[in-house]
Amino acid sequence: MIGTSELRLDGNAIGGLLLELFGAELTAAPCVCAGCGAREEMARLDVYVGAGIVVRCRHCESVMVRIVQGQGRTWLDLSGAASLELG
Amino acid sequence: MAGTAVLGRLTWLTADVSAVTAETSRVRTLSLDVPDWPGHRAGQHLDVRLTAEDGYQAERSYSIASAPGDGVALTVERLDDGEVSPYLVDDAREGDRVEVRGPIGGYFVWDGDEPEPVLLVGGGSGVVPLMAMARQRARVGSAAPMKLLLSSRTIEDVIYREELEALSGGGFEVVHTLTRSQPPGWGGYSRRIDSELLAEVAWPASESPRVYVCGSTRFVDAAADGLLQAGYDALWIRTERFGATG
Numbered sequence: 001m002i003g004t005s006e007l008r009l010d011g012n013a014i015g016g017l018l019l020e021l022f023g024a025e026l027t028a029a030p031c032v033c034a035g036c037g038a039r040e041e042m043a044r045l046d047v048y049v050g051a052g053i054v055v056r057c058r059h060c061e062s063v064m065v066r067i068v069q070g071q072g073r074t075w076l077d078l079s080g081a082a083s084l085e086l087g
Numbered sequence: 088m089a090g091t092a093v094l095g096r097l098t099w100l101t102a103d104v105s106a107v108t109a110e111t112s113r114v115r116t117l118s119l120d121v122p123d124w125p126g127h128r129a130g131q132h133l134d135v136r137l138t139a140e141d142g143y144q145a146e147r148s149y150s151i152a153s154a155p156g157d158g159v160a161l162t163v164e165r166l167d168d169g170e171v172s173p174y175l176v177d178d179a180r181e182g183d184r185v186e187v188r189g190p191i192g193g194y195f196v197w198d199g200d201e202p203e204p205v206l207l208v209g210g211g212s213g214v215v216p217l218m219a220m221a222r223q224r225a226r227v228g229s230a231a232p233m234k235l236l237l238s239s240r241t242i243e244d245v246i247y248r249e250e251l252e253a254l255s256g257g258g259f260e261v262v263h264t265l266t267r268s269q270p271p272g273w274g275g276y277s278r279r280i281d282s283e284l285l286a287e288v289a290w291p292a293s294e295s296p297r298v299y300v301c302g303s304t305r306f307v308d309a310a311a312d313g314l315l316q317a318g319y320d321a322l323w324i325r326t327e328r329f330g331a332t333g
Contacts, residue, residue, distance in 0.1 A: 007304075007330075008304050008328070009304065009328045009329070009330055010326060010327065010328050011194075012132070012148075012191075012192055012194065012195055012327045012328070013148060013328070013329075013330065015132070015148075015191035015192050016132075016133070016134040016146075016148060016188050016189060016191045019188070019189075019191055020188070025191070025192070025193040027191070027192050027193055027194040027195070028192075028193035028194040041194050042194070043192070043194035043195060043325070043327070044194075044326075049330065087193075
């Protein structure tokens with residue numbers, strides 16, 4: 001039995017997927033939370049991996065990014081991220 | 088900064104297993120020959136993808152153990168109910184072919200030219216990316232003081248034990264804690280990492296050290312909390328959590 005806290009990873013865990021989707025290294029990319037305005041690198045955000053991927057702000061826990069993949073398509077919801085800064 | 092530039096649509100690369108080395112009863116190092124490898128930085132990881140005969144694919148992330156410029160080596164711990172690690176630890180042999188995607192990561196990295204003292208905190212196989220940093224320090228002759236605090240269950244579970252001993256000295260120090268059982272006459276720590284232990288081992292906060300913590304979510308959270316209690320700034324602490332599925 002895995003507790004919820006053990007399912008909480010960080011942005012490093014989706015670095016490969018983000019590299020494939022964006023064609024750029026994003027774990028060091030600063031992201032601003034649309035909920036509370038906190039600015040953190042992707043690697044410092046909380047990531048939950050299940051049927052889909054949910055990225056949450058580590059300060060206010062708002063959902064910042066959702067990613068669902070299936071049947072050769074990727075659905076990306078960035079509405080909780082006010083900005084994403086690519087180096 | 089090879090490997091961090093925009094690569095375009097990243098593709099999977101073919102990798103051939105060129106050597107396998109047992110580290111502990113549950114952990115093995117695989118050296119990979121990746122013809123199109125763009126190079127990596129210490130601390131980065133890659134994704135491994137396996138494809139079954141029926142087309143089913145499974146992929147998992149593994150830290151790169153080798154220093155930059157020293158080939159690609161992965162050190163993998165077997166998670167018994169995992170989809171990828173049992174193959175990598177028990178079955179993969181020289182000449183086998185897998186696919187890899189990477190290198191990945193621009194945050195949990197240490198290049199060797201940073202002057203600050205470095206504290207590495209690893210739980211079990213969380214030592215792997217930290218080992219790449221220790222190897223990089225030796226490789227480039229960095230003068231940055233580096234201390235590794237490594238938590239393992241037993242002395243037999245300590246990954247890279249002999250190499251860590253050989254690397255010690257000249258500003259590199261290893262502190263072990265064994266959480267489950269200790270050999271007779273054990274002089275190291277014998278408990279899980281807590282704030283008191285960290286306060287004894289960690290560089291003084293006045294030195295503004297760089298910190299890299301890698302392990303399970305529970306381990307990383309405990310170590311990071313302890314360091315904050317010791318007066319460390321959250322921005323000094325870089326963490327990488329690994330999952331319970333492998």
